[in-house]
Amino acid sequence: MKSVFLSLAALCIALPAAADPVIVDNCGDKLTFETTPGRIVVHDMNMTDMAFALGLQDRIVGLTGITGWYKTSPDFDSLRGDIPELAPKYPTVENLVAVDPDLFFAGWYYGMKPGGDVTPDTLEPFGIKTLVLTESCIHLDKNRPEASMELLFDDVLRLGRIMDVEERAGKLVADWRKELSDIKADVGDADSKRVFLLDGPADAPFTAGRFAIPDAMIAAAGGENVTHDMDTSWGRSSWEAVAAADPEFLILLDYQTGNGAADTFAFLQSHPVMSQTRAVKNGQWIGLRYEELTPGPANISAIRKIAEAMHPERF
Template sequence: MMHAARRAGVLAAATLVLGSLVACGASEEVTETAAATTDGGTTYPLTVENCGETVTFDSAPTRVVSLDQDSTEILLSLGLADRIVGTASWTDPVLDELADANASVPRLADNAPTYEVVVDTEPDLVTASFGRHFKQGGVAERARFAETSTASYLSPTDCDQGRSVNGGNKRTSPLTVDSLYQEITELAAIFDVNERGAEFVAELKERMAAATASTTTDGVSVAFWFADTTSPYIGGGFGAAHVLASAAGTTNVFADMPDDYPAVGWESVVDRDPTVLVLGDLTRARFPGDLAADKIAFLESDPVTSTMRAVRDKRYIFLHGAELNPSIRTVDGVEKIVAGLREMGLSS
């Protein structure tokens, strides 16, 4: 049995409590102390301080609904496919190595499902990568899930000072990849698969280190275009784009904008004239220009955007939507950017 309770006041970034041991905050790296608890497994009841909420688990969840692709792929990577009774909000095909496990997972909706559809699955836990699902006008507020004894969990990558960024708040400091590692560690503890969680974090850290080792760039600037041709959603300086740009040793030309993906005018993109354009290749077909091919067609035919040096020189790097969001695919995104820059002769 699980229950969720409101915490009085605003908490700082999510903190995992394992008995008397407290793990890191959202902007900190997962500590050796927290990792050491994996040897003995999870002790229940387990209390998780999660983005302004206190959630207590009396046992490992058996029926989880994941409201986002990013959250689902973490659960699948932890070997929890048999616990997932629903998934939603997908931008891309599932990772190849997770396809077999995902085949048995019910897709509740390609985008956000309704509250009724979610509760019909009788979940004991609902997870989300983005807090927009947990606010009024989204799927349901976390308090509404708590009323039915359904626990909820929001990714620390969407939490800043105890508040959800995509739930309508602002980041006060740049996102780091450590928040992703924290999410994996916390979910592993909740489901009592701590060893797999530690192994998975180690795998991602190793890949990130390998991708960024001895990478040298000289004055390379980038802009990250997620979607929409009219008012493009461009990666700002505090979200996932910051993680990608800094890891690859480049400068995000919109680093001065704190929003994750603010809608901007094309004139501002042209004025900042990035060396390289990182283009989202989304299969969801939700906005005009979701596909990379459509983005290129627009960039090269529009009289304003076609003047950019990145367009003239066809300096494009393509990332899936999930690679442009904070997720386990962040590492894939860094690997692709580093490889793309080398192919263009912009790094060594």
């Protein structure tokens, strides 16, 4: 009997200790993972870029919300390989359940809508956990802090912890912080410029308020977002309000259809009030892709592009 107890004791010593569960903040709630997800679905190009940057392709069983809106780049296509797209725009619960994922990485108005068919609550009964893009939390919680680049950094670090690639995530974020520090040093004491971001021609301008990542990107590039006072992430202003702020530089979202951002600038040149602003008169603008203006790895190089275009004398 004694030898049995000794054998059991030896076995207990030999077994590795159970790993602690991973617990991350998820729009103010706690999201717990007892095991590392092995099958994930990612919505939208910006969040997919995060997953690719962490080398998670072998665990991605599907993407959603890519080809229904955007043109992909050759780099994106190469990194994607043969990962299937489950839905070109917003997914259904059926789309997701069909591939039996452990995790869905999405956001409010990035694949999910409050009260919609696909939400963390509707996916939970199927054993699917939902990691919510932090920038989008403002749609459910109006007490969120305004945008900063920490939104991107924290999301990458959270995903790294969940997927057990924490070291790689930490290295990415450290490199990005260094790049932003270098950009700030290059811009130096250059005068801040008033910047307006426009998501295409419309009767009322659709743009970024203080809870959207472009607000933080503009500040990091040495500018001031003229719609910073908008109490939203993305929303509509008025042409009169924007023209009154007299922006000196424009960021135009480039969907790469037709002549892309050039078409949007032509629209502004013919606009009765925007044509009188300094940015339009002086032709001061840059076109950036969707994934460069939503939280994701492309934000960092986009900030440098903005800084170089606004302050060419410093680069």
